[in-house]
Amino acid sequence: MDEFKQIHSWLREAAPHSVSPVSKLPDPNFECEGRPMVSFSSNNYLGLATSPRMIAAARRGLERYGVGNCESRLLGGDLDIYHELESRLARLKGRPAAILFITGFLTNLGVLSALPRLTLIARFYGFRPQTHLSYAYFTDECNHMSIREGIRIAGVEKAAYRHCDMNHLEDCLKASRASVKIIASDGVFSQDGDIVPLPQILEVADRHDALVYIDDAHGTGVLGPNGGGTMEHFDVDSPRLICMGTLSKAYGAIGGFVASEHHIVDLLRFGCSAYSFTSTLPPDQALAVMEAMDIVQDEPERRARLWENQRYFVRAMDKLGYRLLARETPILPLWVGDETACQEYSQTLATHGFHVDPIVFPAVARGQSRLRFMMNANHTREQIDRLIAVLTEHRPAAAEPTIESAVSVPARG
Numbered sequence: 001m002d003e004f005k006q007i008h009s010w011l012r013e014a015a016p017h018s019v020s021p022v023s024k025l026p027d028p029n030f031e032c033e034g035r036p037m038v039s040f041s042s043n044n045y046l047g048l049a050t051s052p053r054m055i056a057a058a059r060r061g062l063e064r065y066g067v068g069n070c071e072s073r074l075l076g077g078d079l080d081i082y083h084e085l086e087s088r089l090a091r092l093k094g095r096p097a098a099i100l101f102i103t104g105f106l107t108n109l110g111v112l113s114a115l116p117r118l119t120l121i122a123r124f125y126g127f128r129p130q131t132h133l134s135y136a137y138f139t140d141e142c143n144h145m146s147i148r149e150g151i152r153i154a155g156v157e158k159a160a161y162r163h164c165d166m167n168h169l170e171d172c173l174k175a176s177r178a179s180v181k182i183i184a185s186d187g188v189f190s191q192d193g194d195i196v197p198l199p200q201i202l203e204v205a206d207r208h209d210a211l212v213y214i215d216d217a218h219g220t221g222v223l224g225p226n227g228g229g230t231m232e233h234f235d236v237d238s239p240r241l242i243c244m245g246t247l248s249k250a251y252g253a254i255g256g257f258v259a260s261e262h263h264i265v266d267l268l269r270f271g272c273s274a275y276s277f278t279s280t281l282p283p284d285q286a287l288a289v290m291e292a293m294d295i296v297q298d299e300p301e302r303r304a305r306l307w308e309n310q311r312y313f314v315r316a317m318d319k320l321g322y323r324l325l326a327r328e329t330p331i332l333p334l335w336v337g338d339e340t341a342c343q344e345y346s347q348t349l350a351t352h353g354f355h356v357d358p359i360v361f362p363a364v365a366r367g368q369s370r371l372r373f374m375m376n377a378n379h380t381r382e383q384i385d386r387l388i389a390v391l392t393e394h395r396p397a398a399a400e401p402t403i404e405s406a407v408s409v410p411a412r413g
């Protein structure tokens with residue numbers, strides 16, 4: 001009975017962690033312990049979470065449907081607006097169908113653990129496959145925790161390939177005897193800020209008849225000429241693609257989804273317990289997300305401002321001689337390495353009124369800590385200049401490594 005007490009007191013010593021409550025969410029201005037702060041760590045890339053149009057859409061949802069949908073989709077909670085949103089998400093991703101989940105994390109957990117279980121479920125109904133079916137996942141070592149957890153729960157063969165290393169991925173695929181192979185990768189890597197080489201992954205997948213699961217949490221609404229995400233950025237399409245996304249980042253709401261072929265989506269509705277054994281997205285959120293999709297189309301100036309801010313900050317960091325791990329997306333991680341130095345540096349920035357998350361173990365491997373700057377459409381030039389002034393005056397304590405040692409290190413295999 002006392003085991004958890006022992007673990008708790010150990011961890012309090014070994015991994016002290018505290019987050020101060022905030023009294024306002026970053027737009028990117030917020031308040032922490034009564035102090036005004038500017039966030040350079042918000043997923044609310046386009047500032048939509050607080051946009052009047054989104055708030056009005058959510059209000060319409062609240063008035064029409066109430067606060068929550070106290071049912072699962074299979075038991076009376078299957079609102080028509082969820083179908084409308086799913087059709088729109090499918091179109092956005094250029095896939096025939098889509099299925100909604102309550103969060104992005106749960107999407108990855110639920111879908112990745114369910115896919116290999118579908119054979120078993122069909123067997124209960126008398127399905128007898130013509131050949132033995134076995135499953136294997138091939139996962140980028142820098143994938144988000146929710147992908148890693150989903151694959152862990154699936155309990156099937158797994159190979160972690162070196163970050164974005166197509167030769168290594170191909171070697172792993174060659175070595176596998178599984179009959180169903182699924183490659184899983186972040187679209188935009190959440191802790192590294194780089195973009196998956198999707199066209200090359202699809203070529204490898206073609207050669208090995210594999211499915212490709214892309215988590216486009218940070219690409220959706222941000223990448224591509226219309227904010228369609230990583231697929232649109234590369235202008236690729238394939239029936240092999242299972243496109244996952246979250247509604248909690250650029251779209252400023254909550255929810256997750258998978259867009260794919262009709263049969264995959266149907267199978268998930270049938271056999272994914274994270275879909276069928278839980279209540280649904282609150283209806284106001286579904287309406288807010290549809291409004292967000294409209295705003296991304298109607299107000300391209302938001303995305304333009306995001307990218308202007310991104311370029312401005314990257315140029316300033318270059319001038320200062322700082323080494324960013326990637327510079328392709330609004331996620332701009334600055335290498336620090338040492339965990340304590342990273343946390344202290346984040347604290348230094350906080351004392352000057354800037355919130356920048358220190359990314360440390362277990363989000364990344366030990367010794368791979370970085371400060372993750374995330375740019376936002378609502379950052380003003382003045383805010384960015386003030387941050388740059390602080391970065392000019394104070395530098396992190398750790399030595400800067402080569403790019404090779406900074407990137408491509410397993411987060412946790």
Ligand SMILES: Cc1ncc(COP(=O)(O)O)c(C=O)c1O
Pocket residue numbers: 103104105106108144146186190215217218246247248254255256
């Ligand atoms: C790559 C990636 N996938 C999934 C998630 C989970 O999404 P959500 O916050 O919507 O649960 C996150 C959240 O940070 C993420 O960065």
